[in-house]
Amino acid sequence: MKKARIVGTGSYVPEKVLTNHDLEKFLDTSDEWITSRTGIRERHVAAEGENTSDLATEAARRAMDMAGIGAEEIDLILVGTITGDFPWPATACLVQDNLGACNAAAFDISAACSGFVFALDAGVNYIKAGAAQNVLVIGAEILTRVVDWEDRNTCVLFGDGAGAVVLQGQEGESGVLSTHLHSDGSYWELLYQAGFGTRIQPTEQGIKDRIPYLKMQGNEVFKMAVRSLSDVAVEALETNGFVSSDIDMFIPHQANRRILEATAKRLKLKDEQVYINVDRFGNTSGASIPLALDEANRAGKIAEGDLLLFDAFGGGFTWASALVRW
Ligand code: ACO
Numbered sequence: 001m002k003k004a005r006i007v008g009t010g011s012y013v014p015e016k017v018l019t020n021h022d023l024e025k026f027l028d029t030s031d032e033w034i035t036s037r038t039g040i041r042e043r044h045v046a047a048e049g050e051n052t053s054d055l056a057t058e059a060a061r062r063a064m065d066m067a068g069i070g071a072e073e074i075d076l077i078l079v080g081t082i083t084g085d086f087p088w089p090a091t092a093c094l095v096q097d098n099l100g101a102c103n104a105a106a107f108d109i110s111a112a113c114s115g116f117v118f119a120l121d122a123g124v125n126y127i128k129a130g131a132a133q134n135v136l137v138i139g140a141e142i143l144t145r146v147v148d149w150e151d152r153n154t155c156v157l158f159g160d161g162a163g164a165v166v167l168q169g170q171e172g173e174s175g176v177l178s179t180h181l182h183s184d185g186s187y188w189e190l191l192y193q194a195g196f197g198t199r200i201q202p203t204e205q206g207i208k209d210r211i212p213y214l215k216m217q218g219n220e221v222f223k224m225a226v227r228s229l230s231d232v233a234v235e236a237l238e239t240n241g242f243v244s245s246d247i248d249m250f251i252p253h254q255a256n257r258r259i260l261e262a263t264a265k266r267l268k269l270k271d272e273q274v275y276i277n278v279d280r281f282g283n284t285s286g287a288s289i290p291l292a293l294d295e296a297n298r299a300g301k302i303a304e305g306d307l308l309l310f311d312a313f314g315g316g317f318t319w320a321s322a323l324v325r326w
Pocket residue numbers: 028029030033034037038113152153154156157191216217218219221222225253254255256258259283285313314315
C-alpha cells in the first residue's frame with residue numbers, strides 16, 4: 001500500500017509583529033508576566049484586509065513550490081482552521097480559487113488547535129484508500145480577530161499564521177506511519193468561541209458583554225493539555241514499537257512553553273528533541289505545527305529517515321498525533 005509522504009512544506013506569517021512591550025501600552029500586563037508564564041515574547045498579527053485564506057494560500061504556494069507540483073495536480077485541499085474567512089463557504093474553497101486548483105475537492109476541518117493533525121489524518125487516509133494522490137493540507141488562523149482584546153487572560157497568548165504540506169502517495173519507507181485522533185465534547189465550555197454560530201445572534205449588547213469572543217479556563221486547559229499530549233504521544237510510539245528516545249524531532253502544538261516543557265518531561269524527551277518557536281509566534285492554533293515544521297525543514301534541521309512526532313491538543317477538546325518517517 002502507498003504511504004502518504006510529505007514532499008513539500010511552506011509557511012507564511014503576516015508582517016506586523018506585536019511584542020509584549022507593545023501589549024503593555026494598552027493592557028494591564030507586563031513582558032515579565034507573559035514571558036515567565038507562557039514563554040511568548042511576540043506574535044504576528046494580520047493586517048487590515050488580510051484574511052485567513054490569504055495566509056493559507058501563500059503557505060500553500062510555498063509548499064507546492066518545494067514539492068515541484070502544479071495547482072492542477074492537487075486532488076484535495078484540506079484546511080484545518082477555526083478562524084476561516086466566513087462561517088461558509090469553506091476557507092479551503094477560497095484557497096482552491098486563489099491557487100486555480102481546478103481538479104481539487106476542498107473542505108475545512110474544525111478541530112481547534114488539533115486542526116492540522118486532524119486534516120493530515122484525513123489526507124493520509126484519502127491517499128491510503130487510493131482516493132487521492134496529491135493532497136494539500138493547511139493549518140491557517142487569524143486568532144487575533146476572535147480574542148477579546150480587553151481580556152488579558154487570553155489575548156496575550158495568540159498569534160496569526162499559516163503552514164502547509166503537500167502529501168503525496170508513494171511506495172517506500174518514508175511517510176506518515178500512523179495518526180491517532182481523540183475528542184471529548186464534554187469539555188467544550190473550557191475553551192470555545194461563541195459567536196456567531198446558531199446559539200448566539202449578533203447584538204450590540206452581546207458585543208458589549210464580550211459574548212462572541214474566545215473564552216478559556218486556563219488552569220483546567222493546562223492540566224488536560226499536558227495529560228492528553230503525553231498520552232497520545234505514548235499511544236503513537238507504542239503502536240509503532242518505538243520509545244521516546246527514538247524521536248529525532250518532537251513538534252508539539254505551540255500552546256505555551258510551560259505546557260511543552262511539562263509534556264516533554266513526562267515523555268522523558270531531551271531539550272534537543274523538542275522544537276519550540278512559541279516565543280516568536282505565540283499560539284497560532286491549527287497553524288502552529290506546520291509552521292514549526294516548515295521552519296525546521298527550511299533551516300535544514302530535518303534529515304531523510306528522521307522520525308518526527310506531531311502532537312496536538314485543542315478546544316473541543318480534541319487531541320491527536322502523527323508519527324512521520326521523513
Ligand atoms: N498579565 C498580567 N497578569 C495576568 C495576565 C496577564 N496577561 N493574565 C492573567 N493575569 C493574572 C490573573 O488575573 C491572576 O491575577 P489574580 O491572582 O490577581 O487573580 C494571576 O495573573 C494568575 O492567574 P492564573 O490564571 O492563575 O495564571 P496561571 O499561572 O495559571 O497562568 C495561563 C495563566 C498562562 C493562561 C495558564 O493557565 C496556561 O498556560 N493555560 C493554558 C492555556 C493555553 O495555553 N491555552 C491555549 C489554548 S489551548 C491550547 O492551545 C492547547
